[in-house]
Each structure stands twice: as structure tokens, then as C-alpha cells.
Amino acid sequence: MNWIKIDEAAKITGITKRAIRYYEEIGLIHPPERSDGQVRLYTDEDVKQLKRVVDAKEVLGFSLQELQHFLSIKERVLEHKDQYESTKDTTIQQSELEEIAVGLKEQEKMLQQKMEKMKSFQEELKDLIQKVDSLLNV
Amino acid sequence: MNWIKIDEAAKITGITKRAIRYYEEIGLIHPPERSDGQVRLYTDEDVKQLKRVVDAKEVLGFSLQELQHFLSIKERVLEHKDQYESTKDTTIQQSELEEIAVGLKEQEKMLQQKMEKMKSFQEELKDLIQKVDSLLNV
């Protein structure tokens, strides 16, 4: 495995070291491994997750809390699927699954609305660009 | 004209009264008319503008400053177009127009990227919903 320290992880992702530690602090990313001396060591996977989280935050405008909520749901669902017949604590109750389904569908609806609004804003932007261009080409 | 006070405007738009006053304070919306006793009176147009501003903020994840910048550019461009042959102070210099064009095109590019990332996130969401549904229909 290729372990890197926080400074390199920061350089790769473009996120500051402080922000990375902060994301860990609020549970947005998994705490990475540590050296014997308590130094954080990141894998490629860790770095990927970091990038995805930041993308989602920037692009979707989700608050970090919302994002964390989504990620924990996702993990639990995937875990549930893998360990289908096990009876671990991580197993999700049927009733809870239904709630999750409702919540996710709600999210998808909101995302859809967001994208539509973005489109109309994009149109407006294009219009404005056209107008500016026509003013320039006289 | 149908004048409404801030409380009704707040109820219509879903924005708090404090936020509306704040938006006015930082120049995000035009100061509305006032009664003799200094009470803010909003028209339908004002309410529309409020909605659009908030939409843009929520959907695009713009900071209020960025948004204000965009709105002021837009207004000045439109004004420029109307008063084409006038020599008012509001007229935009050629050089400035070019800068604006560059800035707007940059914005459009970023918007495009955002929308693409949103799409892929939407796919992920749909996947997850499918998985949950398949877990429910056993």
C-alpha cells in the first residue's frame, strides 16, 4: 500500500490540511490509519473519498451535515446488501429502510428541481453573454 | 398597485423578514418604496425579484456577494443597451465590457461543469434508490 501523509493528501486534493482534519472531526470522512506516533496516513481510497465529498459539497451546495447524512445512509445500505443474511448490528430494519427510501426519493426530487432552475439560470447567462457580445461587435 | 408590507412578503417568499432586510442592506435587492411612516412597501415586482435572488443563491450556491456582482453587471449591461447613444455615467467602457464578457463566459463554463457533476450525483442517487427498493421488494 502507498501511504501518504496529510500534506501530500492536501496537495493532491487541493483541500487544505485544516479542512481535511475538520472533515474528519465532523465525521464527513473516515478517520484514516495512523502511524505509531499518531500521524495520519492516507490511502488512495481515502484520497478518492475526500475528492468526492468535496465535489458533492461544492457542486450540490449541500451543507456538510446533509452530506454526512447521505453518506452514512449509503454506507449502511451497501453494507446491508453485502451481509444479507447476517444478523449484525448494522442491519437495517425494514421500517427504517422504508423511511430511507422516502428520504432518498425526496432528495432526488429536490435535485431535479435544482437542475431545472440551474438550466434556466444558464439560459439567462447565455442571453447576457449574447448581449455583451453584440455590444462588442459594432 | 398592490402594496404589501414585509410580513406578507416574507410569507409569500418563504424568506424571513430579517433576511429580506439583510438582503436590502447589502444591496442584493432594490430598496422598496416606503410609506410616510418609513414602513417598507413591496410590489409584485419586488416580490418576484426576491424570489429570483433566493432561487439563484440556493440553487447555484453563489455567495450573496457573487450574486450581487452578477446582478449589478446585468443591470448595467441592460441599461447600456437601452441608452445606446447616450453618454451617461452608467455607460460601460469598451475595455470593461470585454472584461465582463470574459467573466461571464467563465461563469457559464463553471455552471456547465456543475451541472455535469450534478448529473453524475443524480445517477448515484438513483442507483441507491434502486438498491433500497430491491431490498424492500423481497
Next chain:
DNA sequence: CTTTACTATGACGCGAACGTCAAAGGTCCC
């Protein structure tokens, strides 16, 4: 084993975007 360069943790600071409260004044209805 020392030096040099990171790293960890804790604490305080900060700007944005409001919330909240107080004091003073405005509106409207009977």
C-alpha cells in the same frame, strides 16, 4: 543523536448570513 521539517491537538479568531432582543415609532380597527 541532533537537526530540520512535518504533524497533532487545542484554542482562539473571523467573515458570512442571518437570529434575537430592545426601544421607539407606525397602522389599523372599533
Next chain:
DNA sequence: GGGACCTTTGACGTTCGCGTCATAGTAAAG
């Protein structure tokens, strides 16, 4: 015209998302 209920301005408080020290420990090179 006198309450009951808004509104305004000002000021301070709060939360989020980090930035920025300060202090102390760690890693790697020579």
C-alpha cells in the same frame, strides 16, 4: 383616539467552515 399589533433601527448573539497561532510530539536525513 386608544389599544393591539405590526414595523424600524441598532446592537449583540450564533452557527458554520474553516484560518491561524502556540505548543508539543514525530519522521527522516546526516
